[in-house]
Structure formats: structure tokens, C-alpha cells
Amino acid sequence: MSVKHGLLALLQDGSKYGYQLRAEFESATGATWPLNIGQVYSTLARLDRDGLVEAVGATGDEDDDTRSRYRITDAGRAELHGWFDTPVARRDRPRDELAIKLALAVAVPGIDVRAIIQRQRTTTMRSLQELTTLKRNAAADDVSWLLVVESMIFAAEAEIRWLDHCEAMLVRVARKPAGGSTGTSDPAGLAGPDAIGAPR
Amino acid sequence: MTATAPSPHPAGTATGAYVDLRALTRTFGEGETAAHALRGVSLTIQAGELVAVMGPSGSGKSTLLTCAGGLDLPTSGAVLVGGVDITALSRSAVAELRRRRIGYVFQDLNLIPALTAVENVALPLELDGIRARTARRMAADALDETGIGKLAERFPDDMSGGQQQRVAIARAIVGDRRVLLADEPTGALDSETGDTVLRLLRDRCDSHGVAGMLVTHEARHAAWADRIVFLRDGVLVDESGPTPSIETLLDES
Ligand SMILES: Nc1ncnc2c1ncn2[C@@H]1O[C@H](COP(=O)(O)OP(=O)(O)OP(=O)(O)O)[C@@H](O)[C@H]1O
Ligand SMILES: [Mg+2]
Numbered sequence: 003m004s005v006k007h008g009l010l011a012l013l014q015d016g017s018k019y020g021y022q023l024r025a026e027f028e029s030a031t032g033a034t035w036p037l038n039i040g041q042v043y044s045t046l047a048r049l050d051r052d053g054l055v056e057a058v059g060a061t062g063d064e065d066d067d068t069r070s071r072y073r074i075t076d077a078g079r080a081e082l083h084g085w086f087d088t089p090v091a092r093r094d095r096p097r098d099e100l101a102i103k104l105a106l107a108v109a110v111p112g113i114d115v116r117a118i119i120q121r122q123r124t125t126t127m128r129s130l131q132e133l134t135t136l137k138r139n140a141a142a143d144d145v146s147w148l149l150v151v152e153s154m155i156f157a158a159e160a161e162i163r164w165l166d167h168c169e170a171m172l173v174r175v176a177r178k179p180a181g182g183s184t185g186t187s188d189p190a191g192l193a194g195p196d197a198i199g200a201p202r
Numbered sequence: 203m204t205a206t207a208p209s210p211h212p213a214g215t216a217t218g219a220y221v222d223l224r225a226l227t228r229t230f231g232e233g234e235t236a237a238h239a240l241r242g243v244s245l246t247i248q249a250g251e252l253v254a255v256m257g258p259s260g261s262g263k264s265t266l267l268t269c270a271g272g273l274d275l276p277t278s279g280a281v282l283v284g285g286v287d288i289t290a291l292s293r294s295a296v297a298e299l300r301r302r303r304i305g306y307v308f309q310d311l312n313l314i315p316a317l318t319a320v321e322n323v324a325l326p327l328e329l330d331g332i333r334a335r336t337a338r339r340m341a342a343d344a345l346d347e348t349g350i351g352k353l354a355e356r357f358p359d360d361m362s363g364g365q366q367q368r369v370a371i372a373r374a375i376v377g378d379r380r381v382l383l384a385d386e387p388t389g390a391l392d393s394e395t396g397d398t399v400l401r402l403l404r405d406r407c408d409s410h411g412v413a414g415m416l417v418t419h420e421a422r423h424a425a426w427a428d429r430i431v432f433l434r435d436g437v438l439v440d441e442s443g444p445t446p447s448i449e450t451l452l453d454e455s
Contacts, residue, residue, distance in 0.1 A: 127421060127424070127425070127430060130421055130422065130424075130425040131425045131427075131430070133425070134422070134425040134426055138401075138404070138426075155422055155425075156422075158421070158422075159420070159421050159422045162421040163421070166258075170258070
């Protein structure tokens with residue numbers, strides 16, 4: 003997803019000024035994706051360069067893009083529909099920092115992985131509570147906004163479930179007696195510092 | 203809406219908590235095979251507050267709820283409801299408190315198939331000696347409040363899961379209930395219907411000053427609560443509090 007497609011979408015129903023696009027973008031995404039006006043203009047400039055939008059009714063100074071209204075071109079429309087028609091592939095999303103963090107925490111000795119999980123769970127649970135409050139207070143007909151909030155709610159929920167799963171898995175691994183008779187049963191500190199020598 | 207006008211902010215304990223669970227333990231069985239369902243759980247709930255209880259299967263959530271609702275007696279500890287220790291009351295006094303002040307939504311609903319929705323809801327009131335006509339009117343009001351007033355004459359078997367859920371909630375809020383305890387009330391519901399149920403519970407706490415406790419496996423439902431606490435092997439872990447040691451987890455079960 004890009005600001006690019008967002009702006010193209012908003013230009014579907016007529017030409018608009020940059021500041022207008024910014025306001026509409028934020029209201030559609032419920033301000034979960036704040037844009038600065040500079041981003042809007044640089045994106046419009048690129049779209050213009052690629053022939054996806056064109057400036058109309060510029061008054062006065064040509065370079066003064068704050069005064070230009072923009073309109074979507076046929077090429078822009080084609081691009082936009084292509085975007086709507088293409089499902090978002092999971093591999094196109096940024097790699098999950100949390101999964102990487104946990105993987106490293108397990109690999110590096112002396113890190114209390116369960117503490118990391120529980121802290122993360124608390125944090126994610128808090129944001130889930132905040133999101134739920136947003137949802138409760140949203141107007142029932144504010145569908146764009148509710149859609150965005152729900153998407154974040156589902157993502158937070160999935161993360162909590164995954165964290166619970168990881169924790170249960172780590173507890174299970176830590177409880178298993180060591181396979182061999184030598185060495186520690188908990189080389190990666192899976193069970194946390196409390197656990198050293200504790201399992202019985 | 204109710205026969206007796208509830209005071210908006212009922213008297214609680216000195217701390218203001220309407221439900222005050224103190225150092226509850228509950229052990230099932232004895233000796234080697236004893237199951238320690240609760241191992242010293244303390245928890246308070248203010249009037250108007252909704253607290254969610256989460257935790258893995260077998261961690262003691264239902265046991266905690268049944269103790270709070272006077273359906274089960276803790277092995278040790280005190281259960282104060284509105285400042286009264288119900289573990290010290292006679293069986294009949296507890297039963298009366300349950301009918302009048304404590305609403306309980308069971309995991310499996312416990313609706314009576316031979317009774318219509320409105321009869322199910324009116325039952326605790328009638329058992330409490332309220333005249334049948336009054337009880338029915340109050341029950342109809344409660345069904346309206348949960349949004350299924352139109353289905354009052356239906357039998358549970360002729361209703362969807364979500365509709366039955368609302369009958370169970372109506373039965374738990376009818377009259378002047380001050381405490382609402384719900385054990386996985388969103389069990390088999392889709393997330394949208396589950397939200398409706400949560401909105402109902404939330405509203406009882408917000409606008410009626412009810413002290414609510416909700417057991418759920420689902421984070422998205424727990425997130426409706428003011429506070430979320432976790433049980434792990436019979437030990438309560440407030441999210442803002444310290445984490446339990448792994449030793450506690452490994453010791454038992
Ligand atoms: N009547 C009983 N007799 C014996 N053991 C019991 C009884 N009720 C509960 N237990 C035990 O107490 C522990 C806690 O049970 P409880 O039903 O409170 O768990 P829970 O957290 O509600 O689980 P779930 O999420 O599966 O509903 C379990 O180990 C269970 O086996
Ligand atoms: Mg249970």
C-alpha cells in the first residue's frame with residue numbers, strides 16, 4: 003500500500019487540492035495514518051511525472067504547487083483499479099519485527115524470553131483496549147473508520163493469540179527433561195531466570 | 203424499569219469495592235490427587251467496573267467466578283458482596299442474595315427448554331416471591347433491554363445461539379442485580395454477535411453501576427473491560443503486576 007494509491011482513490015470523484023487530499027486521506031483512515039502536506043505534494047509530483055494525475059487550473063506561479071488542483075488521468079484510473087483488484091500478498095508486507103525479536107531472544111543465551119512475551123502481551127492488550135474504546139465511541143455509520151479500527155483489532159488479537167501460543171510452547175519445552183544426561187536442559191533460557199535448576 | 207429503584211451507587215466496602223474477593227483458595231480432592239484450582243486469589247471490583255478474567259484452560263477462571271457468585275464455597279478466604287461476607291451466610295441467605303443481587307451467565311447458558319424466553323427470565327423473580335404478573339413485566343423489560351423483546355414467547359430451542367445468549371443475559375440482569383458474572387458468554391458466537399453481547403455487559407456497568415466480571419478466552423472481548431487480569435494455575439496475575447515465576451507454573455498439574 004502506498005500513499006500513491008490512496009491519493010488516486012480520493013481523486014476518483016473529482017479534482018482536488020493537496021490540502022483537501024490530505025484531510026480526506028486522514029478522515030478515511032481515521033487519522034491512523036497521518037500524512038504531512040509535504041508527503042502529499044511530493045507524491046502528487048511523482049504521480050504527475052508518471053502521467054497518473056495532472057494539474058488543472060493552476061493560478062499564477064506554475065511552481066507554486068500549493069495552488070494546483072489535481073485530476074486523475076485514464077492511466078491513473080487503470081493503475082487504481084489494478085491495485086484494488088490485486089490482493090495484498092503476505093510476502094509484500096514488512097517482516098514482523100516481533101517474530102524476529104523473539105527468535106533472536108531464544109537464540110541468544112541469558113535472555114528471559116517469557117518476560118519479553120509477557121511484556122509484549124501487556125502492551126498489545128493495552129492497545130487492544132484503546133482500539134476497542136475507539137470502536138465503542140465511533141459513529142455506527144462511519145464505516146471507513148470502523149473498517150480500519152477493526153483491521154487493527156484483528157491484528158492485535160492475532161498477535162496476542164500467537165504470544166499465548168509461544169508462551170505455552172516455551173513452558174512445554176522448558177518442562178521436558180533434558181534429552182541427554184549432560185549439559186543444561188534450558189540452554190536458551192527459555193524458562194526465564196527464575197527457572198534455573200527449578201524444574202522438577 | 204425495575205420494581206425496586208436501585209440506588210445508583212450502592213454502598214460497598216470501605217475501599218468502594220462492591221465485590222471483594224480475599225485470599226481465595228479452592229482445593230478439590232485431597233492428598234496426592236488434590237487439584238488446587240485457586241491458590242490465594244484476591245480481587246476487587248468496583249460498582250460500575252467491568253473486569254475481564256483470562257487465562258489458560260484449567261487455570262481456575264470458572265472456579266473463581268462460581269465462588270464470587272456464591273455457587274461454590276472457597277476452601278479458605280472471604281467473598282464480600284456489598285460488604286457482606288457470603289461465605290459466612292446460611293445456604294438460604296446466599297440463595298436469596300443470588301436471586302436478588304447477583305446475575306450469572308453460565309458457560310452453557312442453562313436455559314430451561316420447557317419455558318419460553320420470558321418465563322425463563324421471570325423465574326428467579328417468581329422464586330423470590332414476586333407476583334407472577336409483576337415478574338413477567340420485569341422480565342419483558344429485561345428482554346427489551348437485550349434487544350429481543352419480540353422473541354419473548356419463543357422457546358429456547360427455537361432461537362439462535364446469539365438470541366439464547368441474550369435471554370441468559372436478560373435473566374442475569376432482571377430486577378435489581380448489582381453484580382453480573384459471565385462465564386464465556388461469547389463462547390460460540392461470531393465476532394460481530396460477540397461484540398453485541400459485550401456492549402450489553404458494558405452498558406450494564408456504565409449506566410447501572412453494576413460490578414461486572416467476565417471470563418473469556420478472547421482478547422478482543424476482554425478488551426471491552428476496564429481491567430484485565432490473568433489466572434495462571436490458580437494464581438492471579440494482574441497485567442500491571444509482577445509476573446509469576448515459572449516455578450509456580452511447573453510445580454503443579
Ligand atoms: N468439581 C471439581 N472437581 C474436581 N476438580 C475440579 C472441579 N472443578 C474444577 N476442578 C479443577 O480445578 C481446576 C480449575 O478448573 P476451572 O474449571 O476453574 O478452570 P477454567 O480456567 O475455567 O478452565 P476452562 O477455560 O477450560 O473453562 C482444574 O484443574 C479442574 O480440573
Ligand atoms: Mg471455565
